Each structure stands twice: as structure tokens, then as C-alpha cells.
Amino acid sequence: MTDSAALATTAYQAMLTLVGQTEPRIAEAIKAELHDQRHSLKLIASENYASLTTLLGLGTWLSDKYAEGTIGHRFYAGCQNIDTVESVAAEHARELFGAEYAYAQPHSGIDANLVAYWAILSHLVERPALEKYHAKTVNDLDQADWDELRYALGNQRLMGMSLDAGGHLTHGFRHNISGKMFDQRSYGTDPVTGLLDYDALRKQAKEFKPAILVGGYSAYPRRINFAIMREIADEVGAVLMVDMAHFAGLVAGKVFTGDENPVPFAQIVTTTTHKSLRGPRGGMVLATKEFADDVDRGCPMVLGGPLGNMMAGKAVALAEARQPSFQDYAQQIADNAKALAEGLLKRGATLVTGGTDNHIVLLDVASSFGLTGRQAEGALIDSGVVTNRNSIPRDPNGAWYTSGIRLGTPALTSRGFTTSDMDVVAGLIADALAATKPVMTSAGAPGKAKYTIADGVAERTQAAADELLGNHPLYPGLEL
Incomplete structure (x- = not known):
């Protein structure tokens, strides 16, 4: 065992002992979660494994400090150490992504997306059409002024990728706050290829004239040309905002460069710090200097007090992402996704867009195996493979049952999986789903939720998964 592994074991054993003395059920749940993660093929595209160092940074007394405000301008006294933590995290983010x-x-x-939206809307107040409000104080505004101002701020137009095409709930989905605070329209993908049609997107933007054009995705297995997205935004006078939560690690790791890197083209870029970036669960906003003051008002405009311990974890993870080895890791994510896609295709599976060139593989289980996404998700988790059901374009089964499952490679890549391993994983997935059948309803039609798996298949798949996982241990040396 290395010195660092020995230290980690000592630290985590001590933590669990102390937690267990107060609430043993929580200590047992923590240990059970590590066991479950060690013994399952984690293919959820939005999940990863943070380093032990990052995780230790989260469990500190920085959690105990209130620090509303910004660096050097807090509403509480005694925030000098939180200022240091936030400054270091922001410094690493600027340097890593080349952001202003x-x-x-x-x-x-x-x-992060809500901060970005309200920062853009606040920025729009500076437009000449709203100059009459500049000379007034809050007390000077009458009810008619407030009604007009709220309309101007909260009823702007937004265009984002539709949920079934691969967009996120916060890109204007009607049941999300983003779909309620904006006059919203969604753009989709080509009905034949499943790819973004930039000409159709440009035409729609010119007709709708959004104030904000949102790029980025949650379940789109291809890269985006952000130079074209910025051209479209400029042509209609929109602010280009890009949500790179899913592919931030591929940007940080220099897999996405040139026109595929959103940072040089978008005025505001949002991201999470986990997923492919391999940090703690959290968010972040990057912006040009023009929008910096507006974004800096995120607290108290949208956020409550910042979490000092979470920002410490972010700073550690961002420092790790600035190491040269992270670029190798990011490239392996993309290589592994391509190998997974090819492995599924050669076994007769149908993939949305026919493959991938990022970290996501979107498997059409309805066409491939006659299953709903919910049935496929359940059968796979029974077999030791953790995925999530996901809509596909123009999904006949809707957003709950779905017709697809989304697969992603960041987590298994963190464990050291290679392209040859991913071909084996593709075989396990295909075999398990081929052995799964929907349970028929009383009317004699295939049901959408229940399923059966042929005898012994789930057990054989789990055993094969365990053998593969044993070759790539999670947190090696950490024994609890």
C-alpha cells in the first residue's frame, strides 16, 4: 500500500468510526454505497468518482461559515479564509478554461444556469428601452413601473435544445422554472440523422429572435460547432450562453478545441464540477468581463450563502484537472465512448445519430430490443450495470418510460477502463437486454414497466462485471 493510500485508509476509517458512534445507520449507508459503486459498472453519463483528496476537502469546518456576498465584500465578518478558498477556485477555473x-x-x-439567466436579464436592463428606470430609486417605482419592469426582465425570449433531442430541463422545458420565466421555443435535431441542423436552427432563431440562445446538451452524443452558434446569436442580437456541464472535462482536457470549445465564443458558459470534470457535485459560471459584475450578483440574487467546503473541493479538483495527466484521461473518455458505441453497433444495436464523438452513447432500446427505457434500465441494474433511461428524439414513450438509455464513460475511465474493456461491456449490455422481455398487460400488449430476464443471465452478467471491475479497483488501497 502506498503512503497516500495508507493515509486515506486511516482518514476514512476514523471518519466512519466517529460517524458510527453518533448514527451507525449513516456510517453503514456510507460503507454500503462504496461497496455498491465498487461492484457495479457505472455508466451514468453525469456521474464520476472524485478523488479521495477532493472528498476530504469537503468534510471540513469551512462548512460552518456563512459568507454571502463576493470575495472581499461579504455580508458577514471573518470571511478571509473563504475569500482565499473562492479566489483559488476561481483562479484555477480561469486558467484551466481560458476564461476572463x-x-x-x-x-x-x-x-449555475439560473445565475446565468438572471445575470443576462439584469444586463439587458442597461438597454436604452429601459433607461427611464435608471434615474429612479426603488421607492420611486409605482405599480405600473414594476409590472412593466418585471415583464421586460422575465418575459424575454429563450431558445434551447428540446428535452427529447438531448437538451436539459433548464434549457426551457415547460415544467421547469426556465420554461416559465421566459417566452420559450425549443430547437431539435434532424429527423433522419438525429444531428443538429444549423441551417434550421438559424432560420428558427431569425423568426423567433430570442434574447438568449442556449447551446449545450445533456444527452446529445455529438460535438457542437460553437463558432456557428455564435454567428447565429449575433445575427439575431442574442446572448450566447452555453451549458457545458456534461463535456467540461473534455474542454479542460483539450479534447474539444477550436470551434468545439465554447469558451472563446459564448458570453456566458455554465458547468457542473463533477461529471467529466471529476470533481465534487457543484456548479460554476464562466463569463466575459462584460458580464462579470452581473454574474457576481448571483448571491443574493439567486443563491443563498456559498458553501465554503464545496468551493474547497472544487479548487482541489480544478487543480487536479490542470495536471498534464488529465488530458490523457479526457482523451480516454472519448476513446472509450467510441469503443462502447462500436461494440454495441457490431452487436446489432441502434444508436441515436449512429454513434458518438463525445462521452455519451444513446441507445435506442425500443428499436434494438423491443423494450422501454425503464425496462432496460431495470434489467441492467439487476445485472450489475448502472445506466439511466433517457428520451430519444420524438420519443413515442414519453419522458417517463422513454425509448432509450443513456450511457457515459467518464466514471469507468476514472477506474482505468480501456477501449478493449468497453467492448466487453458492450457485449454484457447487449446480452442482458437481448434476454429481457416485457411483461404483457392484461390486454395482451407489451407493458412499459415490468420485464423478465431469462434464467441465469443477470447472475452471469453480474459475475462477468465483477471480474472486469476487479481488474480496475475503485480507490485501491482503501479498505473499510
């Missing part, structure tokens, strides 16, 4: 400004306070990706 970085804001490390958001607690999640959704929070």
Missing part, C-alpha cells in the same frame, strides 16, 4: 471571469459559488448546475 469565473464564479465558483453555485451549488449545482441548475443554480
